[in-house]
Every structure is written in structure tokens, then in C-alpha cells.
Amino acid sequence: MLKLSGINVAYGSYLALQDVNIEVNKGEFVVLLGANGAGKSTLFRTISGLLKVISGSVEFKGQKTNQLPSFKVVELGISQCLEGRALFSHMPVKQNLLLGAYVRRHDKEGIKKSLAMVYELFPTLKDKENALAGSLSGGQQQMAAIGRALMSDPELILLDEPSIGLAPIVVQQVFDAMKIVNEAGKTVLLAEQNAHLALKVSHRGYVLENGRIVMEGRSDMLAGNEDVKKAYIGVSD
Amino acid sequence: MNLLIQQTVNGLTLGSIYCLVALGLTLIYGIMEVPNFAHGHLYMVGGYVTFFMMTLYGLNYWVSAIISGIVLAVLGVLLERLVFNPMRNSPSSNKFIAAVGAMMFLEASARVLWGSDFRSIPAIYDNVVVMGGVRLTEQRLIIIAGAVILMVALYVFIKHTMIGSTIEAMAQNRDGASLVGIDVNRVAMLTFAVASILASAAASLAGPIFLVYPGMGSLIIMKAFVIIVIGGMGSIPGAVLGSFILGLTESLGATYLSSNYKDVVAFAILVLILSIKPSGLFAKGAR
Numbered sequence: 001m002l003k004l005s006g007i008n009v010a011y012g013s014y015l016a017l018q019d020v021n022i023e024v025n026k027g028e029f030v031v032l033l034g035a036n037g038a039g040k041s042t043l044f045r046t047i048s049g050l051l052k053v054i055s056g057s058v059e060f061k062g063q064k065t066n067q068l069p070s071f072k073v074v075e076l077g078i079s080q081c082l083e084g085r086a087l088f089s090h091m092p093v094k095q096n097l098l099l100g101a102y103v104r105r106h107d108k109e110g111i112k113k114s115l116a117m118v119y120e121l122f123p124t125l126k127d128k129e130n131a132l133a134g135s136l137s138g139g140q141q142q143m144a145a146i147g148r149a150l151m152s153d154p155e156l157i158l159l160d161e162p163s164i165g166l167a168p169i170v171v172q173q174v175f176d177a178m179k180i181v182n183e184a185g186k187t188v189l190l191a192e193q194n195a196h197l198a199l200k201v202s203h204r205g206y207v208l209e210n211g212r213i214v215m216e217g218r219s220d221m222l223a224g225n226e227d228v229k230k231a232y233i234g235v236s237d
Numbered sequence: 238m239n240l241l242i243q244q245t246v247n248g249l250t251l252g253s254i255y256c257l258v259a260l261g262l263t264l265i266y267g268i269m270e271v272p273n274f275a276h277g278h279l280y281m282v283g284g285y286v287t288f289f290m291m292t293l294y295g296l297n298y299w300v301s302a303i304i305s306g307i308v309l310a311v312l313g314v315l316l317e318r319l320v321f322n323p324m325r326n327s328p329s330s331n332k333f334i335a336a337v338g339a340m341m342f343l344e345a346s347a348r349v350l351w352g353s354d355f356r357s358i359p360a361i362y363d364n365v366v367v368m369g370g371v372r373l374t375e376q377r378l379i380i381i382a383g384a385v386i387l388m389v390a391l392y393v394f395i396k397h398t399m400i401g402s403t404i405e406a407m408a409q410n411r412d413g414a415s416l417v418g419i420d421v422n423r424v425a426m427l428t429f430a431v432a433s434i435l436a437s438a439a440a441s442l443a444g445p446i447f448l449v450y451p452g453m454g455s456l457i458i459m460k461a462f463v464i465i466v467i468g469g470m471g472s473i474p475g476a477v478l479g480s481f482i483l484g485l486t487e488s489l490g491a492t493y494l495s496s497n498y499k500d501v502v503a504f505a506i507l508v509l510i511l512s513i514k515p516s517g518l519f520a521k522g523a524r
Contacts, residue, residue, distance in 0.1 A: 048416060074418030086413035088406050098399070099406050103418035105399045152418060 001026045001187055002047070002078075002156055007056030007066075009039075009046050016042045017211045019056070024156070024189055029182040031198040031219065032191045033232050034208035040191035041083050043208070044160050047189075048080045049073040060156070075103050079154035083161045083191075085145040089134030093125055093144050096133050100151030110153065118147040121177050139170035146177065156187045163194045175201050195232035199223040207232075242371045244492045245485065250377045250446075252484025253384030257439035258457055259464040259476040260391065261432030267408030267471040268428050269321060271332040276436060277458025278343035279316075283309045283437025284449040285351060288358050298361050302441035306434045313433025314426045322425065340454070347451040358444030380442045387438055388477065391431070395473070404428050408471055463503060467510050469517030478518060482506065 002024040009017040017039050024030045034040045045051040047058055049070040058066040065073055079100075088096050097118060101111045119126040122143040128136060133144055142162050149157055159178065163171040171194065179201045182188045192198040199205060199219040207215040207228065215222070222228050258280055265273045286308050290301035320339050324332050362375035394401035407414040407424045415421060440449070447453070464483055468475020483503055490502030510518065 050412065050415060069420070070415040071418045071420040074416065080416050082412060082416060086410050086416065088409040088413060090409055091402075091405065095402065099402060099414075099419075100417050102399065102403070148417065 001061060002189070003059040004043075004047070005057050005059070007046065007053045007058065009042055009051055010054050011042075015211060017046070020208075020211070020213055022206055022213065024187060026155075026187055027182075027185065028204060029179070029188045029202045030190070031195075031202040031205040032189065032208055033193070033195050033198065033205055033222070033228070034191070035193060035231070038208045039211040040208055041160055042211075044080060044082075044158050044189075044191060047073075047078065047158060071103070074152060074154075077152075077155035078158065079149040079152045079156070080158040081145045081149040081160060081162065083164060085141050087133040087141060087145055087148070090132060092130050093133050093136070094129040096144055096148050097125070097129075097151050100148035101153075103152050111151070114151050114153055118150055121150075121180060122147055139166050139173070142166060142170075142174055143177070146174070150181065150186075154186065156189065157181065159188065159190045161191055161193065163192065163197070171197065193232065195223075195228060239370050240492065241489075242369070243373075244488045246371060246373055246377065246381075248485035248488030249481065250380050250484070251488055252481035253381050254439050254443045254447075255457070255460055255464055255484055256477055256480035257384055257387060257435045257442075259461040259468075259480050260388070260473065261435040262458075262461045263465045263468070263471055263473060263476040264404060264408075264428050264432050266465065268404065268425055269332065271329050271336060272462060272465070272470075273321075273339075273432075274333075274336040274458060274462075275316065275320075275339035275343055275454075276432065277454035277456070277461065278340050278347075279309055279313060279433050279454075280436040280440045280457055281347060281449075281451065281454035282312060282343060283433075284358070284440035284444050284453065285347065286437065287441040287444055288356055288449050291359055298358075298441075302438065305437045305441055309433040309437035310430040313429035316433075317425050317429040321429075322422070325425075340458070344451050344454060351451070353451055355448045355450045357448050358441070360445035362445070374446075376445050380446070383438065383442045387435060391435070391473075394431075400427070404431070460503070463507050465517075467507055467517060469519040472517065472519035475517055475519035482510075 004020055004022040007017055007020050008015060020043065032040055042051060046053060049065065049068050053066050057064055060076055060078060065076065088099065097115060101114060104110055124140055125143055125147055128140060133141065136144060146159065146162065162174050175197050178188060178190065190198060190202065199222055202219045205217065205219050205222045206213050258276065262273060262276045265276065283305050286305035287301045290296045290304050291298060316339060320335050321332065324335050360376060362379055364375050366373050366375055366378065395405055403419045403424045404427065406419060460483060464479035465476055467482065468479035486502050486506050487499050491499040494502065
């Protein structure tokens, strides 16, 4: 469904991603592990068209997307929930969610259904629908951001470090929600540092270090790997 | 007492004109993050278009004002496409210079094309209305009513339509807007079109009372700039409140101090407000 072939991305003269190859199949839940600065966000921004590759290609459903502007990528069915959430903080939660459905703004029925689905997934959002997004707690903001990304009814959803800065119980809640979303048929690509939980819910994983993919495989296999354990789970010998 | 009411109404008139210009300036600031110094000159061109529609083509005042709005929407979009769009990823200083360049270009073009004479849009609503001992021309009431109608229309457009809310979304979070599928180019053009229509409406409303001349833009852009600084850069309620604060203080200051101090009063208010709230009355939080 999504195929990155040999992509290189640079900030000025600094090469942030080097020859990255990733493939995500329909219906999969794939995790991208990496420490701060490994290039996870750069990779996601590239998929969404916010950054351009200097070489290599990004293909979605067989179509090259790396030359397209972001809004076209969203129209094709890729939705991203950015690290830091990127909510419209001076707007009510409901308005944020409705803007998430911007690309299908003429599909009133579909929007209603998606909104009901998001409220079912995160009941707190329903209670807070008239509150300004900026006034929510961190966990609620993360839910609003994921909810907004779901409102466009994407085929592929990219989640960039949803667990960052959240209390463990909220992290669990967010991961459970993502699992439900995946089981409902959406393909999920998740970037995380929290490998322990991420490897539990995902099917496959990639490990990104200094802009290169250094390891890939099934999640249970990665979870058993000594290097992964040391670097991302924090259990050593 | 009558003098006070009279000057308050005059202040509201002035505030209404400022408001329409400042709203456009603040909207453009919200998406471009640089003040459009040429905005006052769009106001000037709007005044001329209305003037010529009435005097050269003998059209009705309202028809002329609508044509002026359409012409200015096109001009605003052209300005965005030709001047600001190519600079989207340039440093702010480049955009500043481009805006000042556009401003000079518009003013010089107006002088070459239409001369430096002062002209006046023919007044058709110059009957005097007496209300509670206060004498007003109908045009002043039309200015206030017109500004209020446009402000409400803008509010409804931004808060209650999907297309209008893209302007606000883009101002609040550019990445977020891109990632929900909002086309950055379309919003930029839309914003310039809306802002230019507001500027032309201000000029059409003000034209019969104030004069139309090539330098009128420089004067109002100074005021509008002060207003959005007072109100908080990019804030819509701030622009409305700031406009009426400035309009009223200018009008009352001119009456009770001296008309020579009119502009001094305005800038004194700016200094005062900024020393209490340095980021403006309605400063946006961290973006």
C-alpha cells in the first residue's frame, strides 16, 4: 500500500534520511522505532508531503506521491497525526474534528458517522466538544489529534509519537484505541520510542537509527532482540 | 453634552473605516506572518474604482461599490500570486521589503494614471438627520451600519462555514491545516480576496466624506498598523476593539485637546496600551 524506495531527505547539507526503504501492506499495524533525532518525524513529514525527497520515491497504492502537495496526499487517503499534535488550539474540539474532515466536506452523512465513531472511541471528546482545544489536558489533546486524523476516513493513518509526555494510563488508552482503529480495517504506521507497548500492539516493525533503517522484522521477533531491548525497552542483561 | 455625543458618533464613524481596513490587515498577517504594508493602498485603489465608476460611467453608488469590491478581490489575489506567493519560504525581511515595494508601486501607479489631485466620491446621502439634538449626515450612519454588517458577515463566514474556517485554521497551525488537507495556496488567495474586498468597502463608504487621493493609503495603513499592534497581531476581536479605541480617542482628543494633537493622542494610546500589555489586548498564545 505504502512503499518508500531508497529515499534521501536533507535539511540543507545535513542528510536526515539515508536510503530508507519501507513497505506497509493494507491492514497492517507497523511500528517505526527510533530515538530522538533518529529521523522518525522527518520520515513522516516526507510521506505527508511536508518535506520533499532529494532522491528516491514514495508510492501510495501504486501512485508516486513525493511530488504532490500535502493536501493531495490527504485526499488520496493518508492522514497524519503530528508529534506535538498541531491542533487548532483556539478552536473548539468539535471544530477541530470537523476540519479533519475537510477533504470530504461535501459528504455530510459520512462526516456524521466518523464523528460518532471518534466520540465512541474517545468519549471524553464528546464531553469536551465545545471546549477550546488548547484548554484540554495533554492526553485529551492527543485524543483530539488522533480523532481529527481519523475524520478524513483515511486508508492509512500515520501517528507520530502519540505517547510523548502522557501518563502511563493514558498511553495505554491511546494504544488500545489505535488497536481498535487497526482492527476496524485501517492501516496504521506508528512512530514510537515506547517500544514495549508499541511492539505489543503492532504486527511488524522497523528500527531507525541516524536516518538509516538498521533492523526490521516481526514485532515479537524485535521484542525478543537483545539490541532492541537495550536501546528501546530499557531492560538489559 | 451634545458635542460629546456628536464627537462619539464621529469617532464611531472613523473607527468603522479603520476596522474594515485593520480586519483585512490582521487576517493577512495571520496567514503570512508579515504585515501587508500595501494594504492601505488597496484601500486607495478601491476608492478610485468606486469614484470612476460613478463619475465616468454614471453608475449608482452601490453598484460602483460592488464593482470596486470585485476589482479589488482580483487585485488582492494578483498581489498574493505575483508578490507574496513566490516569497512564501523566504525570510520575513524579504517579505517586508516586497510589501513595501508593492505599496510604492501602487501609489506611484495611481499618481501616474490618475494624478495627485484630491477627489471626492459624489455624496448622495448628504441629508442631515437630527437625532436627540445631534446632527448627522446620512452617510455617517451608512458607514457605521455598513461596517457592522460586514463585520457580522465576516464573523459568520469564518466561524460558521468550512471554507471560511480554513483561514483561521491556517493562522492557528499551518502544519495542522496542511495535514487535514487544506490547500495552502487556496487559503492564501482567499484571504487576500476577502481582505481586499473589506478595504474597498471601507474606501467606498468613506469616499463621500473623506477624500480620494494617491496618498490616502499611507495614512490609513499607519493607523491600521497601530490598531493591530494594540489589538494583538493576527487577532480579529483585537482589530475591532483597537479600531474603535483609536477612532474614539482621535475624535474626542481632537475636540477636547486640540485637533493638532489628534495623531499624538493616537500614538500616546498605543504607548500606554503596550506598556501595560506588551503583546496587545488579545495576544494569541504560543502558536
